[in-house]
Amino acid sequence: MDTTIKCNVMKHLALIVIILLAMGVSNANATNLRGQVVRNSGGRYVPLANTRVDLMYWNGSTWVSTSYAITGADGFYYFNNLPPNTRFSILVLGHIYPSAQGSVIGNIAPPGYQDMAVIST
Amino acid sequence: MEYDNLDPLYKILCIALISLIPLIPAWGVYKIAPEDKFLANGDFSGFKINATGSAALYIVLFAAIYVQVNPIIVGIDSTRALKTQLNAFLNNKPWMVKYNLTLLDTGAHEIQQNEYAHYIQADSITCVPRPLVCSTDYKTIQFYIDNNDLNRKECCLKSMLTVNGYGTYSFLVNRSNATFDTTNRVITYSPTIAKVRPNLRQINDLNMHKIAVLSPSDNNKWTPQ
16 A cells, blocks of 8 residues: 555656656747847938847856857848847947847747847947 | 778689689580690790690680789779778868758748749858858758868857848857767758748838837947956
Protein backbone atom coordinates (compact mmCIF):
# COMPACT_ATOMS: atom_id res chain seq x y z
CA MET A 1 0.00 0.00 0.00
CA ASP A 2 2.79 2.43 1.01
CA THR A 3 4.69 1.49 -2.13
CA THR A 4 1.67 2.17 -4.31
CA ILE A 5 1.17 5.59 -2.75
CA LYS A 6 4.83 6.44 -3.22
CA CYS A 7 4.66 5.44 -6.90
CA ASN A 8 1.63 7.64 -7.49
CA VAL A 9 3.29 10.60 -5.81
CA MET A 10 6.43 10.16 -7.90
CA LYS A 11 4.36 9.98 -11.08
CA HIS A 12 2.59 13.23 -10.25
CA LEU A 13 5.85 14.93 -9.36
CA ALA A 14 7.41 13.82 -12.65
CA LEU A 15 4.42 15.19 -14.55
CA ILE A 16 4.67 18.53 -12.75
CA VAL A 17 8.39 18.74 -13.53
CA ILE A 18 7.76 18.00 -17.20
CA ILE A 19 5.08 20.68 -17.42
CA LEU A 20 7.31 23.23 -15.75
CA LEU A 21 10.15 22.39 -18.12
CA ALA A 22 7.85 22.70 -21.12
CA MET A 23 6.72 26.12 -19.92
CA GLY A 24 10.33 27.15 -19.55
CA VAL A 25 11.13 25.97 -23.05
CA SER A 26 8.13 27.72 -24.57
CA ASN A 27 9.22 31.02 -22.99
CA ALA A 28 12.79 30.85 -24.36
CA ASN A 29 12.04 32.86 -27.55
CA ALA A 30 14.45 35.12 -29.33
CA THR A 31 13.00 38.34 -30.66
CA ASN A 32 13.64 40.00 -33.99
CA LEU A 33 13.83 43.78 -34.04
CA ARG A 34 13.39 46.10 -36.98
CA GLY A 35 13.02 49.79 -37.62
CA GLN A 36 13.28 52.43 -40.28
CA VAL A 37 15.58 55.42 -40.59
CA VAL A 38 14.43 58.40 -42.61
CA ARG A 39 15.68 61.88 -43.33
CA ASN A 40 13.79 65.07 -43.85
CA SER A 41 14.25 66.36 -47.36
CA GLY A 42 12.43 69.57 -48.18
CA GLY A 43 9.69 68.90 -45.66
CA ARG A 44 9.12 65.31 -46.70
CA TYR A 45 10.51 62.19 -45.15
CA VAL A 46 12.44 59.84 -47.38
CA PRO A 47 14.19 56.60 -46.47
CA LEU A 48 17.83 56.89 -45.47
CA ALA A 49 19.72 54.05 -47.13
CA ASN A 50 23.21 52.66 -46.52
CA THR A 51 23.42 54.06 -43.02
CA ARG A 52 24.99 52.21 -40.17
CA VAL A 53 22.69 51.40 -37.25
CA ASP A 54 24.27 50.03 -34.07
CA LEU A 55 22.49 47.85 -31.56
CA MET A 56 23.57 48.89 -28.08
CA TYR A 57 23.22 47.00 -24.84
CA TRP A 58 23.48 48.54 -21.38
CA ASN A 59 26.36 46.99 -19.46
CA GLY A 60 25.50 48.65 -16.19
CA SER A 61 27.44 51.84 -16.74
CA THR A 62 27.34 52.66 -20.42
CA TRP A 63 25.93 51.64 -23.76
CA VAL A 64 28.03 49.14 -25.68
CA SER A 65 27.66 48.36 -29.37
CA THR A 66 27.21 44.62 -29.90
CA SER A 67 26.34 44.48 -33.58
CA TYR A 68 25.33 46.70 -36.43
CA ALA A 69 23.21 46.69 -39.54
CA ILE A 70 23.16 48.78 -42.67
CA THR A 71 19.85 50.23 -43.76
CA GLY A 72 18.57 49.03 -47.08
CA ALA A 73 17.19 51.12 -49.90
CA ASP A 74 13.93 51.35 -47.97
CA GLY A 75 15.72 52.62 -44.86
CA PHE A 76 14.89 49.52 -42.86
CA TYR A 77 17.31 47.73 -40.56
CA TYR A 78 16.93 44.41 -38.78
CA PHE A 79 18.44 42.69 -35.79
CA ASN A 80 17.61 39.06 -35.17
CA ASN A 81 17.61 36.59 -32.32
CA LEU A 82 17.75 39.11 -29.51
CA PRO A 83 17.22 37.98 -25.91
CA PRO A 84 13.93 39.23 -24.50
CA ASN A 85 13.81 41.54 -21.46
CA THR A 86 17.18 43.06 -22.35
CA ARG A 87 17.66 46.81 -22.22
CA PHE A 88 18.78 48.10 -25.59
CA SER A 89 19.07 51.21 -27.68
CA ILE A 90 19.75 52.08 -31.29
CA LEU A 91 22.64 54.34 -32.27
CA VAL A 92 22.27 56.26 -35.51
CA LEU A 93 24.64 59.02 -36.54
CA GLY A 94 25.74 59.78 -33.01
CA HIS A 95 22.35 59.72 -31.31
CA ILE A 96 20.72 57.10 -29.10
CA TYR A 97 17.13 56.08 -29.70
CA PRO A 98 14.46 55.87 -28.44
CA SER A 99 16.11 57.84 -25.64
CA ALA A 100 19.21 57.91 -23.51
CA GLN A 101 17.46 55.39 -21.22
CA GLY A 102 16.87 52.95 -24.05
CA SER A 103 14.05 50.46 -24.23
CA VAL A 104 13.43 46.78 -23.49
CA ILE A 105 13.33 43.90 -25.93
CA GLY A 106 9.93 42.24 -25.80
CA ASN A 107 9.06 38.61 -26.23
CA ILE A 108 7.78 38.28 -29.77
CA ALA A 109 7.89 34.91 -31.46
CA PRO A 110 9.46 34.83 -34.90
CA PRO A 111 8.73 35.46 -37.68
CA GLY A 112 7.10 38.48 -36.08
CA TYR A 113 9.15 41.58 -35.37
CA GLN A 114 9.32 44.09 -32.58
CA ASP A 115 9.01 47.39 -34.40
CA MET A 116 11.06 50.39 -33.35
CA ALA A 117 9.70 53.87 -33.83
CA VAL A 118 10.82 55.57 -37.01
CA ILE A 119 14.07 57.48 -36.57
CA SER A 120 14.62 60.72 -38.41
CA THR A 121 18.14 62.08 -38.80
CA MET B 1 41.46 -1.86 -40.72
CA GLU B 2 41.64 0.50 -43.68
CA TYR B 3 41.27 -0.62 -47.25
CA ASP B 4 41.97 2.69 -48.92
CA ASN B 5 45.42 1.69 -50.26
CA LEU B 6 44.90 -1.38 -52.42
CA ASP B 7 47.27 -0.14 -55.14
CA PRO B 8 50.08 -2.59 -54.24
CA LEU B 9 47.55 -5.42 -54.54
CA TYR B 10 46.39 -4.06 -57.88
CA LYS B 11 49.97 -4.02 -59.09
CA ILE B 12 50.57 -7.60 -57.98
CA LEU B 13 47.30 -8.66 -59.61
CA CYS B 14 48.28 -6.96 -62.90
CA ILE B 15 51.66 -8.65 -62.95
CA ALA B 16 50.17 -12.03 -62.01
CA LEU B 17 47.51 -11.82 -64.73
CA ILE B 18 49.96 -10.67 -67.39
CA SER B 19 52.24 -13.52 -66.46
CA LEU B 20 49.40 -16.04 -66.52
CA ILE B 21 47.48 -14.92 -69.61
CA PRO B 22 50.10 -16.13 -72.15
CA LEU B 23 49.95 -19.55 -70.47
CA ILE B 24 46.48 -20.15 -71.90
CA PRO B 25 47.38 -20.13 -75.62
CA ALA B 26 50.75 -21.77 -74.86
CA TRP B 27 48.98 -24.58 -73.04
CA GLY B 28 46.48 -24.80 -75.90
CA VAL B 29 49.23 -25.17 -78.46
CA TYR B 30 50.98 -27.73 -76.25
CA LYS B 31 47.84 -29.82 -76.05
CA ILE B 32 46.45 -29.39 -79.56
CA ALA B 33 49.52 -29.25 -81.76
CA PRO B 34 52.65 -30.15 -79.82
CA GLU B 35 54.48 -30.90 -83.07
CA ASP B 36 54.11 -27.34 -84.44
CA LYS B 37 57.45 -25.64 -84.68
CA PHE B 38 57.35 -22.28 -82.97
CA LEU B 39 60.70 -20.68 -82.64
CA ALA B 40 61.70 -17.72 -80.54
CA ASN B 41 65.23 -16.49 -80.25
CA GLY B 42 66.83 -13.17 -79.59
CA ASP B 43 67.38 -10.73 -76.74
CA PHE B 44 64.71 -9.65 -74.35
CA SER B 45 65.52 -7.18 -71.62
CA GLY B 46 69.14 -8.32 -71.55
CA PHE B 47 68.29 -12.04 -71.62
CA LYS B 48 69.22 -14.28 -74.51
CA ILE B 49 66.16 -16.25 -75.61
CA ASN B 50 66.22 -19.48 -77.60
CA ALA B 51 62.98 -21.42 -77.23
CA THR B 52 60.71 -23.63 -79.28
CA GLY B 53 57.15 -24.92 -79.17
CA SER B 54 54.67 -23.69 -76.63
CA ALA B 55 57.48 -22.20 -74.52
CA ALA B 56 58.39 -19.99 -77.47
CA LEU B 57 54.76 -18.96 -77.86
CA TYR B 58 54.56 -18.11 -74.16
CA ILE B 59 57.72 -16.02 -74.31
CA VAL B 60 56.56 -14.14 -77.40
CA LEU B 61 53.16 -13.39 -75.88
CA PHE B 62 54.71 -12.46 -72.54
CA ALA B 63 57.13 -10.08 -74.25
CA ALA B 64 54.31 -8.52 -76.24
CA ILE B 65 52.19 -7.95 -73.14
CA TYR B 66 55.14 -6.95 -70.94
CA VAL B 67 55.60 -3.66 -72.77
CA GLN B 68 52.08 -2.79 -71.59
CA VAL B 69 52.85 -3.62 -67.95
CA ASN B 70 55.06 -0.66 -67.18
CA PRO B 71 52.61 2.01 -68.31
CA ILE B 72 49.88 0.36 -66.23
CA ILE B 73 52.03 0.25 -63.10
CA VAL B 74 53.22 3.81 -63.71
CA GLY B 75 49.59 4.80 -64.13
CA ILE B 76 48.71 3.25 -60.78
CA ASP B 77 51.57 5.12 -59.12
CA SER B 78 50.68 8.46 -60.68
CA THR B 79 47.01 7.98 -59.82
CA ARG B 80 48.03 7.35 -56.23
CA ALA B 81 50.11 10.53 -56.23
CA LEU B 82 47.20 12.50 -57.67
CA LYS B 83 44.85 11.08 -55.06
CA THR B 84 47.24 12.14 -52.31
CA GLN B 85 47.41 15.65 -53.71
CA LEU B 86 43.63 15.79 -54.10
CA ASN B 87 43.07 14.64 -50.52
CA ALA B 88 45.52 17.25 -49.27
CA PHE B 89 43.61 19.88 -51.23
CA LEU B 90 40.21 18.68 -50.01
CA ASN B 91 41.40 18.59 -46.41
CA ASN B 92 42.50 22.19 -46.68
CA LYS B 93 39.90 23.63 -48.99
CA PRO B 94 38.08 26.72 -47.76
CA TRP B 95 35.06 26.21 -45.57
CA MET B 96 31.71 26.86 -47.14
CA VAL B 97 28.97 28.55 -45.15
CA LYS B 98 25.42 27.66 -46.04
CA TYR B 99 22.19 29.16 -44.76
CA ASN B 100 18.53 28.82 -45.60
CA LEU B 101 16.32 31.76 -46.35
CA THR B 102 12.57 32.17 -46.07
CA LEU B 103 10.86 35.29 -47.37
CA LEU B 104 7.56 36.35 -45.91
CA ASP B 105 5.02 38.93 -47.01
CA THR B 106 3.80 41.77 -44.80
CA GLY B 107 1.33 39.35 -43.25
CA ALA B 108 4.22 37.02 -42.26
CA HIS B 109 3.14 34.35 -44.74
CA GLU B 110 5.76 32.74 -46.93
CA ILE B 111 5.77 34.12 -50.44
CA GLN B 112 5.09 31.92 -53.43
CA GLN B 113 7.94 29.72 -54.63
CA ASN B 114 8.01 31.41 -58.04
CA GLU B 115 8.52 34.80 -56.35
CA TYR B 116 11.83 33.76 -54.80
CA ALA B 117 13.63 34.03 -58.14
CA HIS B 118 12.50 37.68 -58.28
CA TYR B 119 14.36 38.52 -55.06
CA ILE B 120 17.20 36.04 -54.82
CA GLN B 121 19.69 36.42 -57.61
CA ALA B 122 23.45 36.46 -57.20
CA ASP B 123 23.66 39.90 -58.80
CA SER B 124 20.72 41.45 -56.97
CA ILE B 125 21.49 40.54 -53.39
CA THR B 126 24.32 41.87 -51.30
CA CYS B 127 26.05 39.32 -49.15
CA VAL B 128 29.15 39.62 -47.05
CA PRO B 129 31.15 37.53 -47.83
CA ARG B 130 30.12 37.47 -51.49
CA PRO B 131 27.67 34.70 -52.36
CA LEU B 132 29.08 31.79 -54.28
CA VAL B 133 25.90 30.13 -55.38
CA CYS B 134 22.17 30.13 -54.74
CA SER B 135 20.33 26.83 -54.83
CA THR B 136 17.88 26.13 -57.64
CA ASP B 137 14.95 26.92 -55.35
CA TYR B 138 16.66 30.21 -54.34
CA LYS B 139 16.32 29.35 -50.68
CA THR B 140 19.88 28.31 -49.84
CA ILE B 141 22.83 30.65 -50.16
CA GLN B 142 26.45 29.55 -49.92
CA PHE B 143 29.74 31.35 -49.78
CA TYR B 144 33.36 30.51 -49.02
CA ILE B 145 35.23 31.90 -46.06
CA ASP B 146 38.90 32.20 -45.34
CA ASN B 147 40.23 29.39 -43.17
CA ASN B 148 41.96 31.96 -41.00
CA ASP B 149 38.58 33.36 -39.99
CA LEU B 150 37.67 30.02 -38.49
CA ASN B 151 40.97 29.33 -36.85
CA ARG B 152 40.55 32.18 -34.42
CA LYS B 153 39.83 31.14 -30.87
CA GLU B 154 36.38 32.69 -30.67
CA CYS B 155 35.53 31.18 -34.06
CA CYS B 156 32.87 33.71 -34.87
CA LEU B 157 32.14 34.93 -38.37
CA LYS B 158 30.17 38.09 -39.05
CA SER B 159 28.00 37.96 -42.12
CA MET B 160 25.41 40.18 -43.68
CA LEU B 161 22.74 39.69 -46.31
CA THR B 162 20.73 42.40 -48.05
CA VAL B 163 17.78 41.45 -50.21
CA ASN B 164 16.13 44.13 -52.30
CA GLY B 165 12.75 44.84 -50.84
CA TYR B 166 13.52 42.98 -47.63
CA GLY B 167 16.36 44.89 -46.10
CA THR B 168 19.46 43.69 -44.35
CA TYR B 169 20.07 40.75 -42.06
CA SER B 170 23.24 40.64 -40.00
CA PHE B 171 24.21 37.51 -38.18
CA LEU B 172 27.07 35.84 -36.44
CA VAL B 173 28.10 32.32 -37.34
CA ASN B 174 29.65 30.46 -34.44
CA ARG B 175 29.73 26.98 -32.99
CA SER B 176 26.54 27.47 -31.00
CA ASN B 177 24.28 28.33 -33.94
CA ALA B 178 25.89 26.38 -36.76
CA THR B 179 26.78 22.77 -37.47
CA PHE B 180 30.30 22.08 -38.65
CA ASP B 181 30.75 19.21 -41.14
CA THR B 182 34.50 18.69 -40.89
CA THR B 183 34.51 15.98 -43.58
CA ASN B 184 33.06 18.16 -46.33
CA ARG B 185 34.12 21.42 -44.65
CA VAL B 186 30.62 22.85 -44.73
CA ILE B 187 29.15 25.07 -42.03
CA THR B 188 25.38 25.17 -41.94
CA TYR B 189 23.86 28.12 -40.14
CA SER B 190 21.12 26.49 -38.10
CA PRO B 191 18.39 29.09 -37.80
CA THR B 192 16.51 29.59 -41.04
CA ILE B 193 16.69 33.26 -41.89
CA ALA B 194 13.13 34.49 -42.17
CA LYS B 195 12.69 37.94 -43.66
CA VAL B 196 9.39 39.77 -43.50
CA ARG B 197 8.69 42.33 -46.17
CA PRO B 198 8.62 45.71 -44.47
CA ASN B 199 5.59 47.93 -44.45
CA LEU B 200 6.71 50.46 -47.03
CA ARG B 201 3.50 52.44 -46.60
CA GLN B 202 4.91 53.58 -43.29
CA ILE B 203 6.72 56.42 -45.07
CA ASN B 204 3.38 57.64 -46.43
CA ASP B 205 1.90 57.59 -42.95
CA LEU B 206 4.89 59.58 -41.79
CA ASN B 207 4.43 62.27 -44.40
CA MET B 208 0.75 62.45 -43.57
CA HIS B 209 1.71 62.93 -39.93
CA LYS B 210 -0.17 59.82 -38.89
CA ILE B 211 2.80 58.51 -36.96
CA ALA B 212 5.53 60.27 -35.01
CA VAL B 213 9.28 60.07 -35.50
CA LEU B 214 12.18 60.09 -33.12
CA SER B 215 14.52 62.97 -33.79
CA PRO B 216 18.06 63.77 -32.69
CA SER B 217 18.49 66.18 -29.82
CA ASP B 218 20.98 67.09 -27.15
CA ASN B 219 19.19 64.71 -24.79
CA ASN B 220 20.00 61.62 -26.83
CA LYS B 221 23.44 62.57 -28.04
CA TRP B 222 25.85 59.71 -27.43
CA THR B 223 29.42 60.13 -26.43
CA PRO B 224 31.56 56.98 -26.48
CA GLN B 225 33.35 56.35 -23.22
